[in-house]
Structure formats: structure tokens, C-alpha cells
Amino acid sequence: MYPLAAALPMMVCLVWTAILLLELPGSDKARRALALFGVNVTILYTCHYLYFSNLGSWWIECIYIFCTLAAYPLYNFYVRCLTRKGFRISRFVFWFIPSLVLGLWCFFAGLTGKDLVRVQMYTMLLIPVIALANMVDANVSLQRFRRQIKNYYADVEGKTLDPILTLMVLLLIMAIITSCSTLIGREHFYGSLLLFIPSILFSVLLFAIFFVGHNTGSPLEETLLPDRPDNARLNPAAQISLEQQKALMARIERQMTDNQLFRKKGLLISDVAEAVGSNRTYVSNCINQQAGMTFSDYVNKKRTDYILSLMKDSENFSLTEMAEKAGYSDRSSFYRSFKKVTGLSPSDFLQKKG
Numbered sequence: 001m002y003p004l005a006a007a008l009p010m011m012v013c014l015v016w017t018a019i020l021l022l023e024l025p026g027s028d029k030a031r032r033a034l035a036l037f038g039v040n041v042t043i044l045y046t047c048h049y050l051y052f053s054n055l056g057s058w059w060i061e062c063i064y065i066f067c068t069l070a071a072y073p074l075y076n077f078y079v080r081c082l083t084r085k086g087f088r089i090s091r092f093v094f095w096f097i098p099s100l101v102l103g104l105w106c107f108f109a110g111l112t113g114k115d116l117v118r119v120q121m122y123t124m125l126l127i128p129v130i131a132l133a134n135m136v137d138a139n140v141s142l143q144r145f146r147r148q149i150k151n152y153y154a155d156v157e158g159k160t161l162d163p164i165l166t167l168m169v170l171l172l173i174m175a176i177i178t179s180c181s182t183l184i185g186r187e188h189f190y191g192s193l194l195l196f197i198p199s200i201l202f203s204v205l206l207f208a209i210f211f212v213g214h215n216t217g218s219p220l221e222e223t224l225l226p227d228r229p230d231n232a233r234l235n236p237a238a239q240i241s242l243e244q245q246k247a248l249m250a251r252i253e254r255q256m257t258d259n260q261l262f263r264k265k266g267l268l269i270s271d272v273a274e275a276v277g278s279n280r281t282y283v284s285n286c287i288n289q290q291a292g293m294t295f296s297d298y299v300n301k302k303r304t305d306y307i308l309s310l311m312k313d314s315e316n317f318s319l320t321e322m323a324e325k326a327g328y329s330d331r332s333s334f335y336r337s338f339k340k341v342t343g344l345s346p347s348d349f350l351q352k353k354g
Helices: 002-022 029-052 058-083 089-112 116-150 162-184 193-214 242-257 269-276 280-291 295-316 319-326 331-342 346-353
Strands: none
Touching (some): 002 029, 002 193, 029 058, 029 193, 058 089, 058 116, 058 162, 089 116, 116 295, 162 193, 242 269, 295 319, 295 346, 319 331, 331 346
């Protein structure tokens, strides 16, 4: 059983990395970045396996240190590829300086037979710091992405990449566990079935990272399609005057109130822009500044107000029918939006009203 405990994280990484590499032809940049992360952690946990199989050496320790410190920037790189287009990779290279420095230091320490223990200690102290720094940076990318998505789609369910942020937090926890277990001494797990505890924890997290990444697609490409020029042939990158913005907001409100455009399922900012004869950059900025909310929140506020009007005759409609009539694509989106606006779930609201 002990060999299984030593090999479990390596096997998880190996299987998922093989899947990603086989799918590499035709993959987008984010999927290729995830495959690169997979190669790194496969090498990392191969070193882990060799150590606990009594096959380790100082040069394997150097590879282990480099890959351990490189894992968090590589996952951050994957998040950036998933949430940003056209960023410069050269600006991201500095995240790998700690792994390069410690890896080279370990190499020379191994050659001279000096300071190897000190290198290991510094590495373990650095792991949580590097993990936290990358998590914060990735969170900035994710929040920027979330706002961009909410300014393009009315229904953002499953599009905001929330599971990715959860996995970043779990990666930070894994970094802390790694540091603590190594500072206590990896030798305490050597030959013991206690190794199953960190091995299972890491294997489950790694499986989740690859599973979520493999099944996550980014809707960012659609949001970056070029704007159509509006009827005034204004430059979409330019700012419009306050008077023009107010006039545009009035046209948007007419479409929402008179034509009930918010009831269209899968409504996009481009649909509203087309209806008012403008482009989505202007419409998005206008809603942000004049209504003080994102496009998604604006549309779902309209939908909730519409449902509240239907609830006056609640005996004629079920909650599902109300959600359908208001334009919600699924019940969970309806419940979440309704509670955000009213502070109550639809059923609680009806009970209170009754």
C-alpha cells in the first residue's frame, strides 16, 4: 500500500497531462497553458515518488524545488490565458525568478555539498508567499474577467469562472500543507502509511484542477468581437458627452419598458446596441454610468421588477412560469437574481406577501 501512497499524485497528474497533450492540436492558448502546468506537476510528483521510493538524489531535489516553485506561476499563467487576450508573456517571466534562483542554488549546493538544507528551508518558506502572490494576481484577472462578462451577457451563470478562484484558494492551502509537512520533515512520512493523508489530499485537488480546467471554456472571444459603428459613426473608443449618454440611456429604457427587451432569453449587450442603433461599448458604458450597475445586473433588475408585477396575480402563474416569462434561462439564475434585488427568495417573498 505504501508504494500506492507515494505514486498516487504522480498517477493523477500523468493521466490528465496525457489527456491534455493528446488534445493539444487545435487547443486554445488556455488549454495549452494547462497542459504546461500538467507537465510541470507531473515532473514534480515524479520527483516526490522517487524520494519516497528511496531513489532520490540531490539533482532530483533540484528539479523538485524548481517545479514546486514554478507550479503556482504556471497556474496563474493558465488563469491569465483564460481571462485575458493579447497580454505580453515577457511581463509574466518575473514570476519564475524564485524558482530559477532556488533551483540553481540547489544545483550548486548539490555540486559543492554545502547549503542544501538551507536551500530546502528557504524553498518551503517561500512556497506560501509565492502561492499567495499568484493567487492575488490571478484574482485580479478573474474579477476583471467577471466584470467584462457581466457587461456582455445578461445571463452569466457558468460563465464567470468562479470554480477557478476556488481552486486557487485550495492551491494556497496545498502550499501551506506542503511547507508545513516539509518543515516537520518529509522523513517522518517515509515508509509510513501516513503518507496517504497528504497524497490523497493532493491527488483530489490535482484531479479537481484538471477536471475543472478540462471542462472550462472561456466566453471571452465573443465579447472581444469588434463593435459595429453606431448611427452617428462615432469612434467606439471615444467618450460621448453627458447629453448623448443621457439620450442613449433614454433609448435603452424605452426598449426595455415599451418593447420588454429584457424578456429575451440569452440577451446580449450587442442585442441592446442593435435595438437602440448604437454599439455595445457605448451601451455598456452608458448603463454602467447612468444606471450604476453592470449590464447583467441592470437586465436582471428589470426582470425581477417584471416578476414582482406578475406576483400581484401569483395564483395565475407558478414561479417557473414567471421565470420563463421574464426571460430567465434557468431556475437558479432566477432565484439568485431575485434574492439579490429583494433580499428574499421568491418563495419566501410570496409567503411574506401572503
